[in-house]
Amino acid sequence: MPKIKTILAIGSTGLGKTTIARLICEANAEGSSGIESATKEAIIYETDKYLYIDTRGFNDSFGINDEEMFHEMMRLLQRHGKNNIFNIDMILWFCSESERMTNHLQREANFIQRLIEYTDECKPTDLWNNVLIITKGIFPLHELVDGPKSAAKAKIRPLIPNFGQISVHFRQGKCKKCDAVGDPRLFSTRCHSTASIFKHSVKIEKSHPEQIVRFHSGAKFLSHDPDEISIKEYLKNKLYGFDISVISHTVFPLLTTLAQSDLDNSCLLTAGSSLLAVICVEGVKYYFDTKNIKCKRCKNSIGEVGCIEKCDNCKKEWEEDGCDIGYKCCKEKEEKPGCQAFEKCTICQEVAIELKTKGCTQYCAKCKETRNTPGCDPSFKHDVIMN
Known part of the structure; x- marks a missing residue:
């Protein structure tokens, strides 16, 4: 050829x-x-x-x-x-x-x-x-x-x-301060200042600062854990004329759940500092003052301020696993956008609410452009590295 x-x-x-x-x-x-x-x-x-x-x-x-x-x-x-x-x-x-x-x-x-x-x-x-x-x-x-x-x-x-x-x-070389590459004899007369400033390339993003957890979505309220023995003794004195086996079979299971939920055949009524238990036995309603019924944990009357924190949504104790799932920081679901604004550097990927560290990118102190861009001043000399 x-x-x-x-x-x-x-x-x-x-x-x-x-x-x-x-x-x-x-x-x-x-x-x-x-x-x-x-x-x-x-x-x-x-x-x-x-x-x-x-x-x-x-x-x-x-x-x-x-x-x-x-x-x-x-x-x-x-x-x-x-x-x-x-x-x-x-x-x-x-x-x-x-x-x-x-x-x-x-x-x-x-x-x-x-x-x-x-x-x-x-x-x-x-x-x-x-x-x-x-x-x-x-x-x-x-x-x-x-x-x-x-x-x-x-x-x-x-x-x-x-x-x-x-x-x-x-010859083959490049300038450390500007974008000049090739033979240094052919470089543009303009270069960047030796003086530099360092900055991050900041982008504002939103994210969740906390992980996804289980939590209680209801409000917190105070309750007691009624003492079964106290209830049984109380009913023995009040429900005379009933067979004790009937009382134990019918009434006791109802009273043990009074503080947890409303049942068709039992409820709790409050009036000032008094608490009444309403129990239906064989179609007859019985009203009892519960000041003598004690709490299993604090030993106080269940008519007093409760000692157990519970969720009014799931009625579980507050320390138990929650009834809902979401981010700990804002309780929002996983698919919801972030609740906290952050600054993120698009170059080094550093993230903070406010980036205060030394920047990762070097800029010319005169024109504020990054290195490896066209020079800004003919009075600045090239800083050449030969290949």
Whole structure:
């Protein structure tokens, strides 16, 4: 497979750089009108035989100086190089036939000469031996142009293999303060301040600070645990005329649940500090003052303030497992959104109600932008690490 030849085109606007790209490389490129450059930035056209680098015109109207234009071109070469080396087979320098040894031409020559800075063991004579100067003249009739174009194409193509190769060598590094990567000689003149500030990248989120637990959803109330022996003795004295087995079988199971729930055949009535037990036995209602019935735990009358905390929803003691499930912090269900606002760093993932630790991200003290972003001030020097 034949080796691809690389051609670098340099010169002023309107002298045919893009036209030659179409002639030699058969590139699909738009030419200029001669007033404004058609090439807004350095660009590469590639075919199976040629790699053609079309650069900006020196006298274009886009406000870029020679240094920036040179760096733009060299960065393009570095991106398309292999192992930080880009080989050039020929340099085409486009000049106007009306120009003499002027400052304008000297400026363009210096531009080409600067390639020496990026070559190893390449002498200026070796560089200029690879330069082919192309001038543009004026033809009296438009129909005569096609002939010279064909002739130029026929003349230039055979010359390309006779030129030696120029190897442009690049360095590889990066700035620790800004986004500059590549050859440090081609870095932008702007960098960030050495002075830094550290901040978190904060995002406000809501979450639950406590875990899901079982809890009592009802209100807390105080109750007693009636003493069965006290009840039995009390009823013995009050329910005379009933068989004791009937009393034990019918009344005792009812009284042991009086403080827990309302039953169809028993209830508790309160009036001031008095507590009455209402019991239905064989269709007859009996009312009893319970001040003599004692609490099994505190030994006080069950008519007094209770000693046991209970839930009025499930009637279980408050210390037992709850009757509902939810977050301990707010009692909301698992699917409900968080009840507490937190600050979360999107970079280090640190979370707190208010992040007060030293930030995880370094920012430029002048422009307040992060490191690895375009520099903000030409007075700041790059801090380069070479690869």
